[in-house]
Amino acid sequence: MILPELDLEPAEPVEPWMDDAACLGKDVNLFVREQGDNYTVARSVCSGCRVKEQCLAFAERTGTKAGMFGGLSPEERYERRLEREGRSHYSAGIPDIPGLFEESTANLARTYKVHPRTITRWRQLVREAS
Numbered sequence: 001m002i003l004p005e006l007d008l009e010p011a012e013p014v015e016p017w018m019d020d021a022a023c024l025g026k027d028v029n030l031f032v033r034e035q036g037d038n039y040t041v042a043r044s045v046c047s048g049c050r051v052k053e054q055c056l057a058f059a060e061r062t063g064t065k066a067g068m069f070g071g072l073s074p075e076e077r078y079e080r081r082l083e084r085e086g087r088s089h090y091s092a093g094i095p096d097i098p099g100l101f102e103e104s105t106a107n108l109a110r111t112y113k114v115h116p117r118t119i120t121r122w123r124q125l126v127r128e129a130s
Contacts, residue, residue, distance in 0.1 A: 015058065022049035031068040038102065039068050046071035065127060075101045078126055100126065 018024065022045050023031065031042045046052055046068060056070020060081070065074055072080065097108065100123060109116040 015054075017051045017054040020051050021055060022046065022051075032066060033068075033073065039073055042068040043071060073101075074127065078129065097122070 023042075026045060030045070031039070033039055046055075049055065049071070052070050054070075056072060056077075058064075059069030059072075059077060064077075067074070069077070097112065100108070100119075103111075105116045105119045108119045112119075
């Protein structure tokens with residue numbers, strides 16, 4: 001299922017470094033993942049951005065839970081936070097599952113022998129914890 005495109009307007013810069021962001025003026029929808037998307041376009045924009053570190057620090061400082069910031073997805077930022085804290089998905093109450101957000105729910109449910117709703121819940125817990 002493809003999610004409908006979000007009707008988001010580009011945000012005005014709120015911090016001085018944002019004026020130098022490679023994404024300034026770009027379609028905000030490029031930085032919000034739809035199902036099955038892996039942020040390909042967003043990653044290419046972020047890869048050459050000279051304020052990528054400030055962007056990532058902003059997302060981490062503000063607890064931003066959606067969208068690509070500083071070249072990292074919400075899941076990657078969550079993993080980074082757990083790593084800094086010396087924790088893993090397992091210690092957060094969620095099994096460490098490679099591909100939790102990339103693999104289909106049905107495939108993961110078959111692999112881990114759980115109900116598909118369990119996979120959905122694990123994803124929700126990871127998002128809430130980040």
